[in-house]
Amino acid sequence: MFYSVRGKLIHMDSSTAVVECGGVGYNCQTTMNTLKNLRLGDEVTLYTYLNVREDAMELFGFSAKTELETFKTLIGVSGVGPKAGLAILSELSPEQVAMAIATDDIKTITRAQGVGKKIAQRIVLELKDKLAKSLSSEDTSLPSASAAANAAMGNIPKAIEALGVLGYSPADVSGILATMDSALPVEQLIAHTLRQMGRQ
Structure with a gap:
């Protein structure tokens, strides 16, 4: 529904950034990595994801598209909710997440607050399995050389x-x-x- 929000950053705390657009303040839950890139009072753009539940609508915002895409990939894993996704991306950059998964580095993923070994193992297993399936059906991959x-x-x-x-x-x-x-x-x-x- 929302691709991004652009406006003045009017409030920040340890887990949210509020961006005022056309007189409306959008409360975006976000990561420590995004918050490090923001400064109160600046004009900012956050790339967003709207999570709709039965009892609430939550807006998540990220300063980089790659962080947003990594967040969506993580919460696509069964048992991994937005809270865990934010925790992982507060601790690791998107490239560090990719490296950890590609190299079965479960310990690195568990550095994120509240993310235990079982969740980290599930992230690695499901995403590597998804990768294997996509590569097997990918006709335009690099030539399978020696x-x-x-x-x-x-x-x-x-x-x-x-x-x-x-x-x-x-x-x-x-x-x-x-x-x-x-x-x-x-x-x-x-x-x-x-x-x-x-x-x-």
């Missing part, structure tokens, strides 16, 4: 796998990654790609 060819591509295959966890297909990201130095650390490749995707 191990030697993959090695020549450096960290790009790992970055493609990690970005796949966040819902980006190889076709979405391979063109962007092809312009980068394949020797860069995987997390850096992911971060650069997400920034480019956010500008499109």
Whole structure:
């Protein structure tokens, strides 16, 4: 329903940002990472997600599209609600989330407040399974080359796998990654790609 809200930031606390648009203040629940990018009184844009429940309507806002997309991916996992999604993205950046899932790093995900080992395991299992299914049906993926060819591509295959966890297909990201130095650390490749995707 809401793609984004733009206006003056009139209030902030530890978990919310209120943006005034046309005389209406929109109370957006958000992450610590987004709050770090905001300053009271500034004109801001938050990319939003509206969560409708039987007893409430909750608006979530993020300073970057990639953070919003990662949030939606996380809450798509069974048993992971908006509160856990915000907690994870308050502790980790989208690229750190992608790396943790792609490398089965459950411990990193449990650094988020209130996120235990079982929830972290479910996030990794469900999203890696989703990735495997999407790759098996992806006709425009990178050519399935030999191990030697993959090695020549450096960290790009790992970055493609990690970005796949966040819902980006190889076709979405391979063109962007092809312009980068394949020797860069995987997390850096992911971060650069997400920034480019956010500008499109």
